[in-house]
Amino acid sequence: MTGGRRVRALALVSSGLDSMLAAKLVRDQGIDVTGIHCMFRFDPAGQEDPQSRFDRLFGPLDIPVQIHDVTDAFLRMVLDPPHGYGKGLNPCIDCKIFMLRHARDLLASLDARFVVTGEVAGQRPMSQMKPTLFHIEKESGIRGLIVRPLSARCLPPSIPEKRGWVDRNRLFGISGRSRKIQIEIAESLGIRLYNQPAGGCILTDLNYASRAKRLFRERERSAITPEDMRLLRPGRHFWTDRGVHVVVGRDEADNGVLEGFRTGRWVFEAVDFTGPLVLAENVRDAADIETVAAITARYCGRNKADRFRIRFAGPRESGEVTAVPVDDAVLNGWMVSS
């Protein structure tokens, strides 16, 4: 309570343990905490409704969570992150700056005074070394207004600590990669339900990153959409010598996901045999149709036939061709792999 008003804070949350602990440690000091989860939709896989997931995790902590879909703005950042990528397509420094700026822009409208994060000094090489934490804080535009309850005591006091809104003595001074202390804190606070750290970020998936970086090279970056990013997840991906992007479903689950991407694309399927659903982009002429049909034939089963009837339907025309499976050496040269 300051000046008769309850102190409010925003906590940037994921479903991992660190952000849960951070939010809970501040909530336990009598501060109203609202969780903000910035969601970007680059994965078409059906998952549990995010609001239900966060309600289940944070409801027992008395912390309401708002889900903010930031996909479009986040994609613009991912296409050209000023601080570069980690091992995959993960622009962790710019991601953190992005999220903090998002929270900063909400402070006034949600009547909150500061932002809480689950960052731990020294935990991740790219974004959580101390100098990087300070740089991220400066770039976020809310210098001094970020409380990191898990590492606060090994960092300079924030404004909320200096003003006594938050009791620094009830925060921790964790640094490094070990998660032992966090697990002990979770046990002492009765938190048993949480996800594993950073397991969910699709941008750290090396296979996904290879596909995305290839897309960035082949396509004008400003023309890339969130749907393009979602299409990178399912199937096998190929880029032919003539710049045709081909996605081949690996199994029934992939084929089901690819069904959702038919609109505006070329679709290839075997007529007489059960085979994959194949999508293609940038098909310009009959030669490209033959090439994609040959890729489709390759995945219809080697022993079934020498030639396959392949049905195709595209934005400009549809029809049927007979195709011989493409040679594996040629195919391997077109395949995108990590």
Ligand code: SF4
């Ligand atoms: S792992 Fe993913 S979500 Fe986490 S900071 Fe890096 S880019 Fe952002």
